[in-house]
Amino acid sequence: MGKRGGGRRGGSRGGRGGPQRPRGDNRDSRSNKLDIPRQNERFERYYNQLEILSEDEKGAFWEAMKRDLPNSFRFTGSREHALAVQQRLRDYYIPEITSITYEGQYVEAPRPVEWYPEQLAWFMTTPKNVIRRFKPFASFQKFLVAETDVGNITRQEVVSMIPPLVMDLKPGMTVLDLCAAPGSKSAQLLEMIHAGEEDRSRQVVSSSDQTIPEGDSFADDGRSTGLLIANDVDYKRAHMLVHQMKRLASPNIIVTNHDATIYPSIKISSTPTPEGKPVSNRYLKFDRILADVPCSGDGTVRKNMEIWKNWTPSNGLGLHATQVRILVRALQMLKVGGRVVYSTCSMNPVEDEAVLAEAITRCGGPQLVQVVETKNLLPGLRRSPGLKKWSIMDKAGRIWEDWSSVVKGRKEIHDDALGRLQEGMFPPQEEDLPLDRAMRVYPHMQDTGAFFIAILEKKSEIKAKPEEKPKMKVEDFGVEASAGDNGTANGNDNGNGNDAANGTFFIDSGTPPKRKRDDDDDITSPLKRVKSEENIDSSIARPAPSLPNPIVQQPTQRPPNPSKKNRTQAFEEPFKYLQSDISEIGQIRDFYNLSPRFPLTRFMVRNPDGMASKNIYYTSELAKEILQENEGKGLKFVHAGVKMFVKQDAPSPEVCPWRIQTDGLRLLEAWVGPERVIKLQKKETLRRLLIEMFPRFNGEEGKQLGEVGEQVKNLGMGCCVLIVEPTETDENKPDGGGDEGEGLKERMVFPLWKSIQSLNLMLPKEERKAMLLRLFNDDTPLVNMSQGWKDAQAKDKAKKDAANGSKQVTNADGAGANLIDKLEAVIDARLQRNSSSPEVEPLDDAGPVKEVDADELMAGVDSDVDEEDGGVALT
Numbered sequence: 001m002g003k004r005g006g007g008r009r010g011g012s013r014g015g016r017g018g019p020q021r022p023r024g025d026n027r028d029s030r031s032n033k034l035d036i037p038r039q040n041e042r043f044e045r046y047y048n049q050l051e052i053l054s055e056d057e058k059g060a061f062w063e064a065m066k067r068d069l070p071n072s073f074r075f076t077g078s079r080e081h082a083l084a085v086q087q088r089l090r091d092y093y094i095p096e097i098t099s100i101t102y103e104g105q106y107v108e109a110p111r112p113v114e115w116y117p118e119q120l121a122w123f124m125t126t127p128k129n130v131i132r133r134f135k136p137f138a139s140f141q142k143f144l145v146a147e148t149d150v151g152n153i154t155r156q157e158v159v160s161m162i163p164p165l166v167m168d169l170k171p172g173m174t175v176l177d178l179c180a181a182p183g184s185k186s187a188q189l190l191e192m193i194h195a196g197e198e199d200r201s202r203q204v205v206s207s208s209d210q211t212i213p214e215g216d217s218f219a220d221d222g223r224s225t226g227l228l229i230a231n232d233v234d235y236k237r238a239h240m241l242v243h244q245m246k247r248l249a250s251p252n253i254i255v256t257n258h259d260a261t262i263y264p265s266i267k268i269s270s271t272p273t274p275e276g277k278p279v280s281n282r283y284l285k286f287d288r289i290l291a292d293v294p295c296s297g298d299g300t301v302r303k304n305m306e307i308w309k310n311w312t313p314s315n316g317l318g319l320h321a322t323q324v325r326i327l328v329r330a331l332q333m334l335k336v337g338g339r340v341v342y343s344t345c346s347m348n349p350v351e352d353e354a355v356l357a358e359a360i361t362r363c364g365g366p367q368l369v370q371v372v373e374t375k376n377l378l379p380g381l382r383r384s385p386g387l388k389k390w391s392i393m394d395k396a397g398r399i400w401e402d403w404s405s406v407v408k409g410r411k412e413i414h415d416d417a418l419g420r421l422q423e424g425m426f427p428p429q430e431e432d433l434p435l436d437r438a439m440r441v442y443p444h445m446q447d448t449g450a451f452f453i454a455i456l457e458k459k460s461e462i463k464a465k466p467e468e469k470p471k472m473k474v475e476d477f478g479v480e481a482s483a484g485d486n487g488t489a490n491g492n493d494n495g496n497g498n499d500a501a502n503g504t505f506f507i508d509s510g511t512p513p514k515r516k517r518d519d520d521d522d523i524t525s526p527l528k529r530v531k532s533e534e535n536i537d538s539s540i541a542r543p544a545p546s547l548p549n550p551i552v553q554q555p556t557q558r559p560p561n562p563s564k565k566n567r568t569q570a571f572e573e574p575f576k577y578l579q580s581d582i583s584e585i586g587q588i589r590d591f592y593n594l595s596p597r598f599p600l601t602r603f604m605v606r607n608p609d610g611m612a613s614k615n616i617y618y619t620s621e622l623a624k625e626i627l628q629e630n631e632g633k634g635l636k637f638v639h640a641g642v643k644m645f646v647k648q649d650a651p652s653p654e655v656c657p658w659r660i661q662t663d664g665l666r667l668l669e670a671w672v673g674p675e676r677v678i679k680l681q682k683k684e685t686l687r688r689l690l691i692e693m694f695p696r697f698n699g700e701e702g703k704q705l706g707e708v709g710e711q712v713k714n715l716g717m718g719c720c721v722l723i724v725e726p727t728e729t730d731e732n733k734p735d736g737g738g739d740e741g742e743g744l745k746e747r748m749v750f751p752l753w754k755s756i757q758s759l760n761l762m763l764p765k766e767e768r769k770a771m772l773l774r775l776f777n778d779d780t781p782l783v784n785m786s787q788g789w790k791d792a793q794a795k796d797k798a799k800k801d802a803a804n805g806s807k808q809v810t811n812a813d814g815a816g817a818n819l820i821d822k823l824e825a826v827i828d829a830r831l832q833r834n835s836s837s838p839e840v841e842p843l844d845d846a847g848p849v850k851e852v853d854a855d856e857l858m859a860g861v862d863s864d865v866d867e868e869d870g871g872v873a874l875t
């Protein structure tokens with residue numbers, strides 16, 4: 001799957017996507033955090049009495065809880081590409097780091113996470129004083145920062161990588177990630193949806209019609225037909241999610257912004273049943289749903305030190321009801337036979353096993369919703385089984401073993417702490433509910449954070465029971481019940497007792513949400529009542545992807561666009577699909593000689609008039625169906641589509657003004673005709689094209705461009721596809737290995753622009769630099785060749801002017817050359833302004849290698865992305 005670079009991610013040192021702070025501030029806040037005493041009487045007492053660990057283990061557990069968390073990261077994107085970047089780490093950085101000795105011992109180098117498939121996840125525990133001493137760490141950091149900037153590496157907590165891995169996700173599936181921001185798990189899910197896609201597409205392109213393999217994975221000529229809907233209730237966090245997802249350049253994702261407890265049903269097209277029976281309302285059901293719910297996050301205490309200060313029993317108690325509602329809604333939206341993975345980064349059974357038990361009960365019991373065994377998944381991962389018995393600590397710090405003691409206690413204890421407790425928080429009556437099939441991962445087991453993961457399988461259609469109101473009478477408390485205590489005092493309620501606008505959650509609110517459902521079968525979406533899928537004939541499976549007639553949306557009235565400052569409400573440009581017979585698409589098809597197998601019906605624009613004026617996006621067929629079927633029905637779509645073509649001024653009418661955007665190239669390249677394809681085999685040619693912006697392809701300079709220089713001579717102006725063909729394998733590489741060979745090992749594709757005299761690889765500066773570092777270990781500053789030849793021309797002209805007594809050049813050749821240069825300069829300037837071309841900035845050097853400390857080693861890496869799983873502020 002694709003990868004999108006594009007600059008250091010905004011506000012890169014702000015953390016949690018916040019505003020950019022000066023580096024010094026960051027250090028201060030880091031050292032302030034380090035000053036927090038790592039103790040909390042109730043926190044420690046609660047988990048000690050829970051007996052989740054043997055006496056022997058308790059010491060190691062608390063010791064690990066109090067230690068700093070190792071840094072960890074994941075190689076992201078398509079398997080092929082992720083493995084290539086990982087190989088660089090193995091071949092180059094690891095040998096350098098492992099050769100360092102300190103006080104007679106070898107230093108600890110980054111290590112792969114044993115149970116992560118293909119060792120694509122790594123962690124490192126190297127102490128600061130060791131890192132400060134040795135320069136190889138500094139060059140390793142440069143690599144990490146560069147690869148993270150372009151999206152090849154993502155910093156992610158090791159345990160947070162588990163839930164997607166146990167989803168048993170196949171590429172054609174429809175998947176919903178209900179609480180998805182900032183998006184590290186969504187990224188994993190999307191990678192799985194695209195697994196094997198590139199190979200399949202190439203297989204189709206190289207086969208004749210008769211030899212294309214049959215089967216679902218080739219249903220759309222090898223393109224993945226699966227879909228991920230990633231959702232978050234918080235609008236700003238949903239945009240953080242968009243930012244993360246765009247890096248993966250997938251046409252198979254839609255981002256939405258809804259409260260997961262009342263997630264609206266999604267309409268799909270109303271084709272008749274195979275028997276010809278008309279069906280009027282069909283709603284999407286999912287194969288897999290991830291409910292990585294908001295939680296108190298006490299499993300992240302090694303990273304979020306404030307938890308030591310802020311942990312109270314109320315944190316978990318207040319979230320239980322929301323967590324149950326999210327899980328029940330997930331089960332409703334699931335296909336029969338489908339699976340929900342429920343996860344939290346909290347160790348509190350009230351947020352874990354109790355939520356499973358309560359949701360299963362509400363959905364009809366274990367015959368309808370089964371807990372799936374997890375113990376054999378991910379061999380090598382040390383874990384404990386889920387709990388079948390637990391006690392609960394109330395707000396006042398008292399421990400309760402069961403519900404009946406609470407009921408009795410209410411007669412004697414006259415404070416409101418007991419009001420928070422509910423029957424469903426205690427272990428279920430049904431003793432054989434196999435909650436132990438879930439998994440708990442604790443920090444001491446493999447030096448990570450803590451996590452809870454469970455898999456639920458839907459065995460039959462369900463009809464969820466309405467939520468029971470807590471049966472509390474005023475006299476039960478011995479105190480006056482305070483009406484309306486729903487934590488919405490600030491008036492910024494998202495209907496859930498939570499403040500969605502600033503991303504914080506009132507974790508003390510145990511009351512049902514304001515926007516309450518009367519009946520689970522009739523969901524009220526935030527904007528409009530949407531009929532529940534539970535009334536629909538569930539035997540109707542989603543039809544195989546088809547290519548319905550393109551629909552051109554009628555131009556709609558543009559809603560008033562609130563100024564950015566006042567955007568507390570979501571405003572998104574509409575998604576309008578283009579008719580395949582419009583002139584712009586015809587021009588694209590003809591210029592790139594696109595294969596008839598490439599679907600021209602999936603192009604979309606983001607403006608209310610539905611006009612192809614600036615950017616053209618591409619989505620999968622199912623994403624298109626969903627966006628079209630649900631238009632104007634209250635669904636809050638925030639993002640969909642991969643930018644595939646961008647319009648720019650063309651130097652002449654024969655040149656197509658629509659150039660291919662890097663994001664969309666992966667999806668398109670196999671279908672572009674040979675006339676617009678250039679092939680590169682030599683490493684040195686690629687190095688030149690990466691370092692030099694706007695090299696000339698004629699004359700002496702052109703010779704330096706080797707095989708590419710030769711081929712472009714016969715190519716018409718405009719955009720083309722540059723394919724880097726791998727010619728070197730582990731077998732044929734020269735003795736000594738490393739990077740000495742003339743060819744490259746990895747297949748790559750880039751958009752290339754041919755101007756009148758020069759070429760330009762349409763790749764952002766950061767991606768050029770990361771690639772130079774990875775493929776050539778070269779951190780040479782980039783060179784803007786157009787500047788060079790313009791300077792040379794200016795000098796030449798000055799010389800000639802001087803020789804001719806400052807006479808104007810009037811001969812035809814001179815005038816022609818000037819005209820060409822001017823035109824070229826205009827085109828270059830426009831290309832430079834374009835998003836995926838290098839910016840016209842002073843070309844900076846990566847700077848001298850400096851010593852770094854442990855935090856700094858990861859500090860520049862992904863630090864604008866809030867990776868923590870504890871998506872709640874402990875207020």
Ligand SMILES: C[S@@+](CC[C@H](N)C(=O)[O-])C[C@H]1O[C@@H](n2cnc3c(N)ncnc32)[C@H](O)[C@@H]1O
Nearest residue numbers: 179180182183184185233259260292294869871
């Ligand atoms: C634990 S974090 C999710 C982390 C995410 N899955 C990841 O791996 O990057 C929980 C998220 O749930 C969101 N959230 C909280 N309440 C929600 C609700 N009622 N509906 C949907 N999302 C909610 C929060 O905004 C937060 O982003």
